[in-house]
Amino acid sequence: MNIIKTNVTAYAFRNINLSYERAINQWFSLNIGFGTMTQGKVPFINAFLKDEDEKRFQNLRVKATNFTIEPRFYIGKGYGRGFYFAPYYRYSDVSSNSFDFYYDYDAIDGNTYQIPLKGQGSTSGNSGGLMVGVQFFLTRSQNLVLDFWIAGAHYGSGKGDFTMTSNYVLTPEMQAQLKQEIENLDIPFVDYTVETNANGAKIKVDGPWAGFRSGLSIGYRF
Template identity: 40%
Template sequence: MYQKKLFTALFISALSITSLVAQSTLDEQSGGSAPVNVKPPAEKADKNKMNIVKVNLMALAFKNYSFQYERVLTKKISVAVGVRSMPSGNLPFVDNYADDIANGDADLEANIRSLKVGNFAITPEVRFYLNQKGYGRGFYIAPYYRYAKFNSDELPITFDGDANTTKTIKLKGDITTHSGGVMIGAQWHLGKVVTLDWWILGAHYGTSNGTLNGVPSSSLSANEQTEIKNTIESLDLPLTKITAEVSANNIKAIIDGPWAGVRAGLTIGIKF
């Protein structure tokens, strides 16, 4: 249960402003009269700004830097690509839940607070806008693909050692995921250049694989090797299978299997 709670904490931590120029027209019907200024229709103005760069405000609260570029192709269709990065560091909001997860276990709480993780993801998508305004406005459905990599610098594994001792070894490595999904959202144009894009909810499913490695400070006995193997393979990682290869001087946790996740956010952007 100790390890399950710690691994749950790791994966809990398992989400982008130009003015319009009035156009002049010549009334050929009047035989060469002076040009007059005409304000372009909103739809035509939108066609002049087909690019949007955005930043995800919600992601910043979770120490993630998330940006998206959207290119409007037609009235109903656009394409976009998002990039998210979380530099390696302590878990977001760790002070809010470390005590509850540890439930009085001082060693577990210390491990949760010292745990360092990071991630990177790239997400291309196609958007289909549903309303009549279009050109990057209104509700949309967006099928997407996501590539993500999660890294652990210090994932502690605590096990029972020989002579009634308790030992801890820290694992380091990466987990890579490939998944596909669908998101629903809505985007508004706030004036001439600002956009507000609400990623209401997305869900994706795919595969994962990766390896976490650790080197013990001293050679492990046969009993300790068995204990570590059992401890690692009992870790609670939803959907994904985890197996362990343990020798006297090396520990390897191999992660392979399905992967699932959700996606949401609130972005502010500029059109150009």
């Protein structure tokens, strides 16, 4: 038994995706999926950045890809139908466009100067998780499939590099303030370190990588 599916709810987040499930026996199948998010605004960016910080990233755009290997253990009727538990591995990659960023430099003369920078970078992660779902065969011929991902979560580690460059030569005082501004963004679920130099800053991502899964897929069984 083979099933080709796509998660229709993911299209609301620009995620074009396709998965293939192959039943090995009555209780076990293997599902392999691929998805790509076209370049656009960061979903839910206002949920983890303050309003004043979000304004600094107004032209930030990202794109992403993911690849998932998902063994499924069915506890219902089997052969791809009923409730299932699915431990899974996921590889994810996220990259940005060349975006504008600025910070306010408080000079020793008492004035405040807006320092513009250009940023760009990418990061990737490997993670493992568990999902619970239920799959139905909808028609009499049992060709049309509905796959409901009830809930899933994964956790792992990610690494990446982002650079920010300025047309200005940054003094040590300007570098110190830039470093503090980036560190104060305090982006949740992301561990990063900041190094500054006369040309700008380098941000190294190295830490946890987590995510959640839920959705509704439509497929064809053959």
